[in-house]
Amino acid sequence: MAELPHPWDAYASAQAQLSNRTALGDRSWGLEAALNQLVVNMPPSLDQLATVQASAERRTRYGRALIARNATPVSGDTQSVDSQIEARSDLIFLGRHLSARDMASLLVAGFGHAAASDAARQRLARARRRARSLLMKHARR
Numbered sequence: 001m002a003e004l005p006h007p008w009d010a011y012a013s014a015q016a017q018l019s020n021r022t023a024l025g026d027r028s029w030g031l032e033a034a035l036n037q038l039v040v041n042m043p044p045s046l047d048q049l050a051t052v053q054a055s056a057e058r059r060t061r062y063g064r065a066l067i068a069r070n071a072t073p074v075s076g077d078t079q080s081v082d083s084q085i086e087a088r089s090d091l092i093f094l095g096r097h098l099s100a101r102d103m104a105s106l107l108v109a110g111f112g113h114a115a116a117s118d119a120a121r122q123r124l125a126r127a128r129r130r131a132r133s134l135l136m137k138h139a140r141r
Helices: 006-019 026-040 046-070 081-097 100-110 118-140
Strands: none
Touching: 006 026, 006 046, 026 046, 081 100, 081 118, 100 118
16 A cells, blocks of 8 residues: 555544544544644644644643532433523523513522512512413414
């Protein structure tokens, strides 16, 4: 078989290394970045390629460390992403169609705060009724 020119032999080498990996990690993301560099900036030098790969590995490690340090793990049942997007969409829709006072009543109740007076409970009941009616009409469209 004929010898491949520089960019393509480097690409084949990185592709072979990537295909031999059994786990996704820093090295995998570095190899993927090197492959992208080869395709986008033909032909980079081998030094540039090594730098791109090392930088991508370092960014992946750093990102993972930031997440581990700052994120709290989620436990228990969580809603699916689809239901979260749908809920956010409904809240935006209601925010556009309800009065600010009705929306505030719904949000306060949604955050778990009890209505302080009979008037506040009635206002909340009316806001819920309006919201339910608006969402049902919106869902039919």
